Amino acid sequence: MTMDAPAGRLATGSDALHTVWSALSAPFRTPPPADLAQVVAHLDPGLLAHAVRFFPSRDAVLAAPPRPGLRRIFSLEEGDLVIRGPNQPDDPLFKGYPCWGASERVPLAALAQGTAPDQVAPAIIDQIRLISALNPVAVRDRTPRAQTIPGACGLVVTHVPRLRVWLPEAGPRSGQETNRRLKDADGRWWRRVDLAEPEDDGGEERPLGATFRPGPGASALTVEAGWLVLRSRSCRMAALYDREPFWGVERAFALDGVPVLPTLRGQPRAEDLLSVDLGRAAGLIADVQWQRHDTGLGGEGWTPIPGARSPGLPIGQDLRGAWLRVRARGPATGRRWVASNVIGPVQAAGPAPLAPAPCPLDRRPAPQAHDALKALADQGAPAPLDLYRDPDFRPGTGWLGRVATAGLAYAASLQTTYAPGENVIHPCMVELPVDVCGYRYLCAITAYPTGPALEDPFLYGSNDRLNWTLLADAPQPLDVRKPVQGAYNSDTFLTHDPVAGVLVVGYRSYEPRSEGDPGVANSDVVLKCRTTRDGHRWSEPSELMRMPADRNIMLSPTMIFDPDTGLWHMWTIHRPAMHHWTAPALQGPWTLDEAQIPLDLFRVPHHHEVKWVGDRLVCLLYSRQDGNLYFGIFAPGSWTEVEWSLTPLLHPRPACLYKASFVPVHDPVANTLAFDLWWTRGAAGPAGGTDAGHGRKLQYARTVPVAL
Numbered sequence: 067m068t069m070d071a072p073a074g075r076l077a078t079g080s081d082a083l084h085t086v087w088s089a090l091s092a093p094f095r096t097p098p099p100a101d102l103a104q105v106v107a108h109l110d111p112g113l114l115a116h117a118v119r120f121f122p123s124r125d126a127v128l129a130a131p132p133r134p135g136l137r138r139i140f141s142l143e144e145g146d147l148v149i150r151g152p153n154q155p156d157d158p159l160f161k162g163y164p165c166w167g168a169s170e171r172v173p174l175a176a177l178a179q180g181t182a183p184d185q186v187a188p189a190i191i192d193q194i195r196l197i198s199a200l201n202p203v204a205v206r207d208r209t210p211r212a213q214t215i216p217g218a219c220g221l222v223v224t225h226v227p228r229l230r231v232w233l234p235e236a237g238p239r240s241g242q243e244t245n246r247r248l249k250d251a252d253g254r255w256w257r258r259v260d261l262a263e264p265e266d267d268g269g270e271e272r273p274l275g276a277t278f279r280p281g282p283g284a285s286a287l288t289v290e291a292g293w294l295v296l297r298s299r300s301c302r303m304a305a306l307y308d309r310e311p312f313w314g315v316e317r318a319f320a321l322d323g324v325p326v327l328p329t330l331r332g333q334p335r336a337e338d339l340l341s342v343d344l345g346r347a348a349g350l351i352a353d354v355q356w357q358r359h360d361t362g363l364g365g366e367g368w369t370p371i372p373g374a375r376s377p378g379l380p381i382g383q384d385l386r387g388a389w390l391r392v393r394a395r396g397p398a399t400g401r402r403w404v405a406s407n408v409i410g411p412v413q414a415a416g417p418a419p420l421a422p423a424p425c426p427l428d429r430r431p432a433p434q435a436h437d438a439l440k441a442l443a444d445q446g447a448p449a450p451l452d453l454y455r456d457p458d459f460r461p462g463t464g465w466l467g468r469v470a471t472a473g474l475a476y477a478a479s480l481q482t483t484y485a486p487g488e489n490v491i492h493p494c495m496v497e498l499p500v501d502v503c504g505y506r507y508l509c510a511i512t513a514y515p516t517g518p519a520l521e522d523p524f525l526y527g528s529n530d531r532l533n534w535t536l537l538a539d540a541p542q543p544l545d546v547r548k549p550v551q552g553a554y555n556s557d558t559f560l561t562h563d564p565v566a567g568v569l570v571v572g573y574r575s576y577e578p579r580s581e582g583d584p585g586v587a588n589s590d591v592v593l594k595c596r597t598t599r600d601g602h603r604w605s606e607p608s609e610l611m612r613m614p615a616d617r618n619i620m621l622s623p624t625m626i627f628d629p630d631t632g633l634w635h636m637w638t639i640h641r642p643a644m645h646h647w648t649a650p651a652l653q654g655p656w657t658l659d660e661a662q663i664p665l666d667l668f669r670v671p672h673h674h675e676v677k678w679v680g681d682r683l684v685c686l687l688y689s690r691q692d693g694n695l696y697f698g699i700f701a702p703g704s705w706t707e708v709e710w711s712l713t714p715l716l717h718p719r720p721a722c723l724y725k726a727s728f729v730p731v732h733d734p735v736a737n738t739l740a741f742d743l744w745w746t747r748g749a750a751g752p753a754g755g756t757d758a759g760h761g762r763k764l765q766y767a768r769t770v771p772v773a774l
Contacts, residue, residue, distance in 0.1 A: 124148075127159055127166065139166065147172040164549055210256045211248045222256060231294070232256040278306055278313065285316070293318040293350070293398070303397060304349050318350050318397040326351075328394045328406035329479065329533055337415040340379045342392045342406060350398035361759050362389030362408045362477070385412045389759075407479030407533065408488075411759065446567020446599045450496035450508075452677040452729060453562050453626055459680030459732060461774055463699050465739050467711040469769040474756070475720065478744070478764040480534040482513040482524050483542055489514045489762040491521070491746045494558045494675065495727045502569070503527055503537050503601040507729070509744070510558035510571050513543065514762060518554035522546050523573040527601075531742060532766055539602040545594065548577045552584020557673070557725070561625040563652050568597040568605075570652065574623055576615065586615040593623055595652075611656050618645070618658075622673040622725065626683075627652075635705055637676050637685070642666055644674065644685075646706050661706040668692055673725035679739075686728045688745075693752045694719050695726050695743070715743065715769065721755030724748025731768065738771035 121127045121141040127150075141148045150159070154167030202221035205213050210222045210232055222232040237255035238247055246258045278288075288295045297306070301314030326347040332340040344351050356374035359367055368391065371379070379390070389410030393403045481487035491514040497507055505527025512521045522543035526534035536542050547553045557574035572595040578584045593610040613620055621639040628635060636647040636656065644663035649656045665671040669691035676685045683700035685708060694714035701707040716723070726745035732738075747762050758765070 209248055210250045213250050215250045230258055232258050303352055315350060315397045326398050326404055328392050330406050330409050334409045334412045335415060336381050336383045336386055336412060338381050340381060342377050347398035350396050351394045352396035355393045357391050357393060358385060358388040362410050381412055386414060387411050447569040448498050448500045449562045450498055455678050456680050461680045461739055465772050466697055466699055467713040468772045469741060470715050470717050471767045472717055472770050474758045475765040475767040476532055477760040478532045478534060478766050480526060480764045484513045484515040484520050486515055490764055491748055492556055492558050492725045493727045493744045493746060493764055494560050495729055495744055496560045497729050505529055507531060508560060509534055510560050512555055512558055521554045521556055523555060523558050525571055537601055541604055544571060544596050545607045550578045550581055552578045557622050559624050564627060568599050570595050570597050589615040591615050591620045611654055624676045639671060639674060659706060663706055663708055667710055675727055679730045686726060688726055691752055693723055693755055718756040721757040722747045737774050739774055740771040741769045743767050
């Protein structure tokens with residue numbers, strides 16, 4: 067299971083591995099191996115999946131131009147890590163779009179010294195340090211047996227039939243090869259370190275402490291539950307033994323590159339108990355520190371809570387009004403502090419004015435499937451509950467004008483890959499009858515870190531509607547804007563295509579046709595999407611519709627498929643009306659309905675969302691100058707006749723409200739109906755409104771249930 071790095075390979079003496087590992091925090095002395103991109107792909111597949119690609123040299127980029135949809139690429143050029151982006155003017159690699167010019171050059175020594183810029187994620191820095199120190203080689207075979215391995219190599223990766231890691235060793239006394247110890251073409255011995263496999267040839271799997279056989283050095287490498295771990299004789303952290311040598315954990319690198327993200331659990335109420343979920347890093351965190359803040363915004367101004375250094379925090383009355391977070395560090399974080407999500411403000415003891423619990427959290431039954439729907443897709447992605455008519459639930463119209471929230475909203479925990487990560491806009495949520503990637507709810511949303519330049523779509527999952535996690539296998543972001551001045555993405559939507567058996571994540575793009583003129587006369591509105599059957603494998607971005615912006619601005623698209631007629635229905639806003647479109651297929655052709663839905667009851671209607679609530683179509687509308695949300699119910703059998711309520715949904719009215727999303731919550735036992743609502747802060751609306759202090763974070767509230 068373990069092996070010291072051999073003397074004479076990467077260093078000399080019995081502490082060779084310790085010397086090698088010290089190189090992770092020292093300037094790079096040798097250039098990375100030529101097959102760096104291949105090795106990174108094996109050790110860290112998450113990097114490529116998140117729109118980042120590595121190239122071992124400038125020539126490698128020129129030989130295999132990256133696709134324009136990538137947000138950035140990294141190339142190793144003359145001892146520097148060069149960060150390149152589409153249409154960057156400095157040192158472009160190509161004359162035409164996307165050019166791939168340099169946005170920043172980082173000396174490799176700066177990575178090793180921890181002085182790299184913020185846009186280089188810590189997981190990427192650690193990856194490059196690891197590769198530069200160990201000079202790994204990827205072998206396209208089951209083992210290194212009879213393979214030609216470079217003399218400076220300190221780690222071999224094989225991937226047939228799955229990822230395995232091999233480290234050099236002196237060789238067994240018997241000189242006999244086994245399936246765990248074998249020789250390469252030059253007679254050097256390699257030992258497999260892969261805890262997913264049984265320790266001995268007989269197939270018996272035993273605890274690491276019972277099978278750990280380190281060499282004479284002070285340190286040893288292991289592969290444990292997805293971590294590449296450095297253990298040392300003197301370290302007591304997560305030690306294997308209770309006496310010296312302890313063989314505890316000094317450092318741990320996640321082989322999939324996913325960073326440690328502490329998550330707070332519980333409600334911010336005095337006398338309640340909060341806890342921090344450290345996930346798979348729970349045994350690899352040495353220090354936990356709870357902190358408080360007056361507003362919860364930004365990274366400055368956080369102060370430690372005296373004595374709060376355990377995973378649980380009893381909330382005292384002295385914390386009322388404060389915002390809370392946790393910092394954690396340990397071997398899994400490279401001994402760097404990483405911060406959790408933020409919750410607050412802490413409320414008085416007792417029931418919360420609006421908690422997620424008033425309606426049951428049990429999953430609602432899936433709507434009765436239409437015969438046509440069953441025939442269209444027997445297998446594939448599950449159909450979200452509120453995108454198809456449920457004939458067994460008949461809520462009527464009596465609830466319209468009676469549903470509303472009663473209290474301040476909660477700040478949801480959701481981070482994009484941009485900075486600041488909590489700044490988002492344009493949410494769209496759906497609830498699923500069965501989990502996708504382990505989640506009951508999905509959220510499509512666009513980032514809004516500093517403005518529309520990075521207003522790109524992301525996809526998240528949640529089981530409690532408040533804590534949202536990036537879908538690991540989805541390309542995040544799902545797309546980037548066209549690299550022309552004035553272009554931006556916006557307005558996400560989620561729908562379901564039963565013909566193809568896929569979930570559809572859509573978004574609206576504003577695209578000037580040429581540089582220098584972002585006006586509507588020179589621009590198009592483009593509806594795009596990516597699709598998946600399982601949340602793991604994704605299509606490339608594709609166009610659904612393109613329209614000249616001066617003909618129709620097509621705000622806030624929302625789509626539903628009707629299995630009874632086989633038609634797609636879409637609604638968009640082109641003030642002062644709501645437009646209805648139909649198409650025989652998701653990709654069109656789309657036809658504008660002559661019948662329009664007037665919106666002159668509202669002042670500057672701006673975003674909307676249409677879903678089924680039982681057997682009736684319902685529209686949630688955001689009116690910009692009214693500063694609130696409003697419901698409308700479609701007439702039975704109609705796609706264009708809507709009865710609107712002028713009763714606002716949110717009490718108190720939030721300041722700077724923007725686009726919202728909803729999911730109905732029907733309690734069949736109590737015969738009540740409520741709505742889960744999510745929204746974000748956005749463009750200026752009418753003066754006033756209550757600022758809950760959540761900034762541009764995603765916000766959540768549930769309406770008070772009403773009897774049907």
